[in-house]
Amino acid sequence: MTNPLRNLIFWLSTKKTVTHSIGRLGTRYGFARRFIAGEALDEALRAIAPLSRDGQPIILNHLGENVSTPEEALRARDGYVQILRSLREAGITGNIAVKLTQLGLDLDPQLCLSLTHDIAAAAAAMENSIEIDMEGSAYTEATLRILEEIQKQHGNAGVAVQAYLFRSQGDLHRLAPLKPKIRLVKGAYREPASIAFQKKSDVDGNYRTLLNQMLDWLIHSDGPGLRVAVATHDPALIDYACAKIRQLSLPPKQYEFQMLLGIRRDLQQKVLSQGHPFRVYVPFGEAWVPYFMRRLSERPANLSFVLRSLLAENKKTNSN
Numbered sequence: 333m334t335n336p337l338r339n340l341i342f343w344l345s346t347k348k349t350v351t352h353s354i355g356r357l358g359t360r361y362g363f364a365r366r367f368i369a370g371e372a373l374d375e376a377l378r379a380i381a382p383l384s385r386d387g388q389p390i391i392l393n394h395l396g397e398n399v400s401t402p403e404e405a406l407r408a409r410d411g412y413v414q415i416l417r418s419l420r421e422a423g424i425t426g427n428i429a430v431k432l433t434q435l436g437l438d439l440d441p442q443l444c445l446s447l448t449h450d451i452a453a454a455a456a457a458m459e460n461s462i463e464i465d466m467e468g469s470a471y472t473e474a475t476l477r478i479l480e481e482i483q484k485q486h487g488n489a490g491v492a493v494q495a496y497l498f499r500s501q502g503d504l505h506r507l508a509p510l511k512p513k514i515r516l517v518k519g520a521y522r523e524p525a526s527i528a529f530q531k532k533s534d535v536d537g538n539y540r541t542l543l544n545q546m547l548d549w550l551i552h553s554d555g556p557g558l559r560v561a562v563a564t565h566d567p568a569l570i571d572y573a574c575a576k577i578r579q580l581s582l583p584p585k586q587y588e589f590q591m592l593l594g595i596r597r598d599l600q601q602k603v604l605s606q607g608h609p610f611r612v613y614v615p616f617g618e619a620w621v622p623y624f625m626r627r628l629s630e631r632p633a634n635l636s637f638v639l640r641s642l643l644a645e646n647k648k649t650n651s652n
Contacts, residue, residue, distance in 0.1 A: 364624050366594035368395075369616040373415060376616035377422055383612060390426035391463060391590070392419065395617035398433040402443060405436030409447040412462075413454045420458050427461045429613070432475055445478050452486040463513065466492035468521040469528070476503060483510045492563070494519035495539040496528045504542060508549055508558065515561040515590060516542055520626050539569055547576055550586045561611070563590040567599055574606060584609045 369379035373394075380390050392415055399405045415428050430451060437444040448464075455462050464479050466472065475491065482489040490513030493500050497519065507514065518535050519528070529535045546560045562573045570589070577587060588609035591600050603610050615623055 364620060367592070367615070367624060368620045369593060369614050371616065371618045371620065373418060373616070376614065377418060377424070379616075380424060380426070380612075380614055381422075383614075384422070384424045384426075387425070389588075389609075389611045390424065391429050391611055391613045392426055393429035393431075393465070393613060393615045393617075394434075395615050395619045395623050396431065396434045397619050397622075398438055399436055400439075402436060402439060405434070405439065405443060405447055408434040409450055412451045416451075416455055416458055416460055419460070426611075426614075427455070427463060429465050430462050431465045431467065432471065432478060433467060437471060437474060437478075441474055441478070444474075445481055448478055448482055449485065452482045452489055456486050456488050461488040461490065461513070463490040463515060464492070466494055466517070466519075469497060469523050472497065472499070472503075476506070479507070479512065480510060483512045489513075490515060490559070490561070492517050493542065495542055496523065496535045498527055498529070500538070500542060501545070504545055511553075511558040513559040513561060514546060515563045516546070517563045518566070536566065536569060539564070539566075540572060543569075543573060544576070547580055547582065547587075550582060551580055553586075558586075560587045561590045562587065563613070565591055565596040565599060567596075570599060570603065574603075574608065577608070 369376040369392075376392060380392070383390055394408075394411060394415060396408065399408060412428060412430060419426050419428075428451075430448065432444050432448065435444045435447040435451075448462075452462055462482075464475060464482075466475055472494075479489055479491045491507070492515040493503055493507075495516060495518050497503075504514070516539065518539060529538060543560070543562065546558075549558060550560060562570070564570060573589070588611050589603045590611045590613055591603075593612055593614045600610065600612070
């Protein structure tokens with residue numbers, strides 16, 4: 333968690349001059365295409381068409397910045413509803429990830445709640461669902477409050493829970509009675525030692541603890557509703573989850589694995605080959621650079637892929 337390269341990449345992701353330059357390079361050389369499905373919705377739909385033909389469920393995530401006006405939040409809401417419509421019209425099996433700061437969480441939590449209600453209602457009318465992303469720890473409590481209201485009214489919402497936060501076990505107990513879909517992630521933001529585990533081994537240990545708790549709830553559930561999404565690219569944690577699921581003989585309707593587009597495709601195939609439900613998290617949008625750099629900071633080995641892509645493209649250009 334304290335890897336200097338990871339910290340450097342994350343810090344660079346917050347600098348607009350850096351992200352602007354990377355954005356121009358990405359557009360020119362296309363090295364981000366493995367991880368990003370395009371900048372516009374129609375590009376994303378074309379990119380996920382092969383997954384859809386293979387029967388692969390997806391989560392479509394429209395990347396964006398925190399909004400600064402209510403009008404921007406309203407446009408973001410309309411954009412989410414349009415994504416839901418487009419998925420239905422294209423016959424694609426998938427739902428959407430919702431980022432609450434795009435819906436005005438910084439401006440007015442009540443506005444954000446109202447707009448999230450609109451999106452969840454639209455999804456329900458299309459027999460679909462939404463999954464609320466968890467952002468930095470400053471937004472955790474407000475995000476959970478909105479999730480609680482949405483789930484009580486619509487019953488089609490999920491949320492990410494971050495294993496590196498100390499509070500997450502309490503959050504699971506708080507959410508369990510509402511039976512949302514819970515996407516268990518490690519966490520991708522830099523958080524202080526006062527509220528978050530700093531060592532990878534500690535994060536991994538808490539991930540196992542939280543996963544065990546949720547799987548136990550699934551076994552003793554008195555009805556449908558709660559679903560668990562094992563969202564990690566850590567091969568040891570994936571093996572652990574697969575073993576626990578086999579041991580408990582969980583039915584596929586109660587759980588799934590989730591991984592990000594283009595990352596650890598070998599593990600994605602491994603999970604699929606074992607017959608587990610699997611969903612690809614597919615990001616798109618013009619504001620892709622901060623997301624892209626967070627993925628590099630999480631797994632600096634991805635940086636070697638980017639560098640190889642740049643060198644190959646530069647060699648090809650010079651030979652023409």
